[in-house]
Amino acid sequence: MNEVSLADQQAAKPLNKSLTAHGPEACASPVKKTIANQPRAREKIRPGAAQYSSKVSLPVEPVPVILTIDAEVAPHTSDWKRDRGRFAIDRDIFGITDRGERGLRYQLEVIEQHGLKAVVFLEALSTSVVGTDLLKELVTLVQLRGHEVALHIHTEWLPYLPRPLVGDRRGRYMHDFSEDDQRRIMDQGLENLSRAGAERVVAFRAGNAGASLETLRAALRSGIRIDSSYFAPFLNRSCRLPSHPEISQAIPLEGVIEIPITWFRDGLGRIRPAQLCACSVGEFEHLLGRAWTDGWRIITLLLHSFELVRRYSPERPQTVVRLHERRLLRLCQLLAANAEKFVSKTFGELDTENILADPQPSCLRSPLGQTIWRYLEQATGRVW
């Protein structure tokens, strides 16, 4: 993981006193202002118990939590040519294992069982290579169940397109391309999603976190109003979005709203994303609790459609990563058990005026004991 200095990080200030940057519309709403100006009740979140709170009595609004799932097939790892992507989608998106499905459909079921929603970033450039049927299947699955489809692009698919989209230009990251090229690529992705039946698409995430400010300008020109490519562990490497100071809450950038994937510094000072395969249950619990008590306005969590699966070649059965399966369940239980503090939302449902944070809060930190526990847990997870 990349180390980025926090030396110039702005000192933490209560977010609930930072309404001034929200423009006249935000201040025109006395209800919002009153609610946002009240301090958070500093009580602990409840771990574990899969019970909904039957009453919502706190005088503050719950923090929106966006559960995002990146669903994708990569051209260089998926053996897609053998059957036009069928094996790849069964393994990497549906997560078919020797113990049943653990991919997108399973994940959405677990999320729904806890009264939560997901935003599914569907990789849409591969459709220009393998055809629209697979994407149609996914868009239908996501939308019929009440979740939101968002645009995800992996430019590694460009060399396989039957008709060149950006000449012979190639790259692993969106920022390898000019703003005009990026717009062409996004427009193609949006067209593919639309042909597959997707309704209004409001959010974009670059593959490999490979976004830059040009990406945000291209997104704006393509009609997208939210970007969620900001991935702090990759700053100054594949992610070329602003790194100084780091961004931890929603912020307007280049005409769109940038909503970072939530991240924290662990007990060794390393940047970790709030991602299923990167966080122990204890760390999720700690992060959510800190975000709540610090008055954060949004939390964005990440998993991939294949994160519950140990992936092998087609000749071998795929197996379940039980550690990650358990983490997803516990995370959903945690959110459901604290429904008065956290509300599951999609990007399309957000009141974008109400989530902006100025100044940015200081980063979340987790104690060393939790870092050591995660190492032990991950070691167990390799054999469990």
Ligand SMILES: [Zn+2]
């Ligand atoms: Zn991706």
